[in-house]
Amino acid sequence: MYWSQGQVPGTMEDSAGVSVGAPLVEIRHLKSHLGETVALRGWVRNARTSKTRFVELRDGSGFVQCVVGANDADEASYELAGKLTQECSITLEGEVKAHPKTGEPEILVKKLELIGGSVDFPITPKDHGIEFLMENRTLWLRSKRQWAIIRIRHTIVKAIRDFFDGDGFTLLDAPILTPSSCEGTSNLFETDYFHEGSAFLSQSGQLYQEPGVPAFGKVYCFGPTFRAEKSKTRRHLTEFWMVEPEMAFAGLDDVMVLGERMVKFILERVLAEKQEELKILERDTAPLELALREGFAKMSYTEAVEKLKTLGSDINWGEDFGNDDETILMNAMDRPMWVHRFPKSFKAFYMEYDRENPDLAMGADLLAPEGYGEVIGGGERATSLDYLLEQIQHHGLDQKDYEWYLDVRRYGNVRHAGFGMGLERAVAWICKLPHVRETIPYPRMMGTLRP
Numbered sequence: 469m470y471w472s473q474g475q476v477p478g479t480m481e482d483s484a485g486v487s488v489g490a491p492l493v494e495i496r497h498l499k500s501h502l503g504e505t506v507a508l509r510g511w512v513r514n515a516r517t518s519k520t521r522f523v524e525l526r527d528g529s530g531f532v533q534c535v536v537g538a539n540d541a542d543e544a545s546y547e548l549a550g551k552l553t554q555e556c557s558i559t560l561e562g563e564v565k566a567h568p569k570t571g572e573p574e575i576l577v578k579k580l581e582l583i584g585g586s587v588d589f590p591i592t593p594k595d596h597g598i599e600f601l602m603e604n605r606t607l608w609l610r611s612k613r614q615w616a617i618i619r620i621r622h623t624i625v626k627a628i629r630d631f632f633d634g635d636g637f638t639l640l641d642a643p644i645l646t647p648s649s650c651e652g653t654s655n656l657f658e659t660d661y662f663h664e665g666s667a668f669l670s671q672s673g674q675l676y677q678e679p680g681v682p683a684f685g686k687v688y689c690f691g692p693t694f695r696a697e698k699s700k701t702r703r704h705l706t707e708f709w710m711v712e713p714e715m716a717f718a719g720l721d722d723v724m725v726l727g728e729r730m731v732k733f734i735l736e737r738v739l740a741e742k743q744e745e746l747k748i749l750e751r752d753t754a755p756l757e758l759a760l761r762e763g764f765a766k767m768s769y770t771e772a773v774e775k776l777k778t779l780g781s782d783i784n785w786g787e788d789f790g791n792d793d794e795t796i797l798m799n800a801m802d803r804p805m806w807v808h809r810f811p812k813s814f815k816a817f818y819m820e821y822d823r824e825n826p827d828l829a830m831g832a833d834l835l836a837p838e839g840y841g842e843v844i845g846g847g848e849r850a851t852s853l854d855y856l857l858e859q860i861q862h863h864g865l866d867q868k869d870y871e872w873y874l875d876v877r878r879y880g881n882v883r884h885a886g887f888g889m890g891l892e893r894a895v896a897w898i899c900k901l902p903h904v905r906e907t908i909p910y911p912r913m914m915g916t917l918r919p
């Protein structure tokens with residue numbers, strides 16, 4: 469059975485009920501089959517009929533133009549090519565040629581058969597509104613644009629895992645059902661949990677990474693997280709994926725170094741492997757190349773507020789950035805920027821305070837350029853047990869839910885730090901998308917629980 473060398477298992481007989489003799493290949497491998505006769509199977513993206521018939525075929529691995537001429541194909545195949553509809557599935561056999569101008573492979577079809585028909589595919593080449601596309605998300609996934617985005621997302625996920633695995637981090641999966649909150653209680657999804665009362669969908673795996681620090685030294689988790697965000701913005705999902713590293717004997721500066729190394733590792737991988745997809749998205753890669761080349765910028769929260777005022781924001785010291793503030797700030801930047809040392813007042817209970825100014829938290833956010841804003845949030849964790857007890861009370865949390873978390877401070881306490889990067893925010897920036905809803909196969913937002 470052929471499986472490597474660009475061929476896929478199975479014969480046309482057992483997969484499609486039709487018989488084609490040539491070896492079956494995936495579109496992504498066509499370049500290494502120039503001059504050969506091959507079989508392909510897939511879906512019709514577009515079919516144009518004149519004397520010669522042109523079929524744009526996609527098979528999930530790529531796209532190829534197939535030319536069906538009256539003198540090259542048999543009569544039945546030529547007839548059929550004139551009747552193909554959008555998204556019907558077909559199998560064909562033909563010769564792989566290099567396009568005279570572009571050099572890209574195309575197929576000179578000899579034989580073509582229908583597998584499954586498709587009548588009135590709802591998403592036509594004309595423009596559709598976003599509501600309609602979201603309702604038809606399962607079909608929308610077949611579009612070239614969604615293909616490109618989801619494949620870039622896949623590469624980013626793989627790069628993240630490779631980065632941490634290669635850097636000596638141990639994967640420590642965090643639970644999704646949790647008894648306590650990590651990022652405040654205002655946006656928790658709550659569900660009944662037998663006689664124990666309520667469980668909450670995890671907002672972050674961080675509190676479960678910290679106990680991993682004395683166990684493994686460097687750990688990370690990467691999974692879905694949930695926030696009942698009641699606002700509709702282009703940056704917020706109610707279910708999103710987050711990667712969260714945590715490391716021993718580390719502080720705020722180490723977080724910024726690690727985050728920059730990880731982001732550059734991702735950019736390098738995407739630029740190396742996903743040029744076709746970036747081209748489909750018409751993504752100008754120059755800003756990504758610059759981010760990869762240059763050191764990330766750094767600014768304290770206090771400096772950022774001053775800068776925002778000069779850029780026209782009405783923010784006051786002590787207030788959190790709004791989405792607009794991040795956009796204004798990052799429209800003015802050509803590379804990612806760390807903003808560090810925020811006022812403690814609007815940050816989570818677990819943050820270490822700044823010894824030089826106890827009103828500040830030792831946290832940092834990485835804001836992406838081109839107006840994107842926060843993609844990473846993290847920092848140094850409070851080490852003092854007394855301080856944490858005070859913070860738990862101050863934030864209205866119940867100490868008994870956090871005893872296991874406090875044990876990290878009771879037994880072999882060390883300075884430690886980490887961060888969380890929202891996968892969809894990173895995908896949105898790298899693909900330069902106007903909204904996070906296209907960065908995840910099945911987005912969840914307020915008002916969107918279908919399909």
Ligand code: 4AD
Pocket residue numbers: 650651671672673674695697703704705706708710712713842843844845846847886887888889890891892893
């Ligand atoms: O800044 P956040 O809330 O930080 C934490 O959850 C920390 N416990 C992480 C840690 O230190 N281990 O969230 C981290 C990141 C944000 O920077 C953003 O990229 C993403 O998660 N994020 C969201 N992405 C999409 N939709 C939302 N509603 C998001 N909320 C946060």
Ligand code: MG
Pocket residue numbers: 833842844845
């Ligand atoms: Mg944050």
